[in-house]
Amino acid sequence: MNKGSVVLMILLVAxxxxxLSDKQKKVQADEQxxxxxxxxxxxxxxxYPLFDNCxxxxxxxxxxxxxxxxxxxxxxxxxxxxxxxxKKDSLYLxxxxxxxxxxxxxxxxxxxxxxxxxxxxxxxxxxxxxxxVIKSAQKKSIPVATSYRLPVVFNPVDSLEH
Numbered sequence: 609m610n611k612g613s614v615v616l617m618i619l620l621v622a623x624x625x626x627x628l629s630d631k632q633k634k635v636q637a638d639e640q641x642x643x644x645x646x647x648x649x650x651x652x653x654x655x656y657p658l659f660d661n662c663x664x665x666x667x668x669x670x671x672x673x674x675x676x677x678x679x680x681x682x683x684x685x686x687x688x689x690x691x692x693x694x695k696k697d698s699l700y701l702x703x704x705x706x707x708x709x710x711x712x713x714x715x716x717x718x719x720x721x722x723x724x725x726x727x728x729x730x731x732x733x734x735x736x737x738x739x740x741v742i743k744s745a746q747k748k749s750i751p752v753a754t755s756y757r758l759p760v761v762f763n764p765v766d767s768l769e770h
Contacts, residue, residue: 653754657705658743676703676711676758683735684760697723698761701732707751711739717757 658664662671680701699719704712713736716729744751 653745653747653752654749655746657709657745657754659740660742673758676756679711679739680736680758680760686735696761696763698759699723699728701736701758701760702755703758704753704755705742705744707744707753709741709744709751711742713737714755 655664656668656672658668659672659675662668662675680703697720700717702714702717704714706712713732716725716732719725719728745754746752
C-alpha cells in the first residue's frame with residue numbers, strides 16, 4: 609500500500625468513528641437538556657401574567673396583582689353575597705393562570721374558622737368564572753402556567769337600610 613492509500617484509510621476510519629448517529633445525537637441532546645433543566649429555577653418566572661392595560665415595561669407583578677384583585681372584587685361585588693359575617697373576615701383563594709392565559713379559580717386555600725369552607729367554595733366557583741384571557745407568565749420566553757394565592761377581605765354589612 610502506498611502512503612496515499614494509508615492516509616485515505618486513516619481518514620475514512622476517523623470519519624466513521626467521529627460522526628455520531630442520529631440516535632447518539634438525540635441521546636446527547638437529551639442529556640444536555642436534562643442538565644439545563646436541573647439548573648433551572650422552577651419557583652420563579654421571568655415575566656408575570658399580563659393584563660391588556662398593564663405596561664409590559666413596568667413592574668408587571670404589581671399591575672397583575674392589582675388587576676386581579678380588582679377583577680375578583682368586581683365579580684364578588686356583583687349582587688349580594690348570601691353569607692352572614694359578624695366581623696371583618698378574610699380568606700385566601702388559589703387562582704391559576706394557564707399557559708394559554710386562562711384564569712381559573714381553583715380552591716379556597718385558607719379561611720377563618722367562622723367561614724363554612726364548603727359553602728364558600730361553591731359560592732366562589734359560581735362567582736369567579738368567565739375571566740378575560742390574558743398573556744400568560746413566561747420562563748425563558750416560554751409561556752408557563754402559574755398559581756397564585758390571593759387574599760380577599762369581606763366586610764359585614766351592618767344594615768341594608770341606610
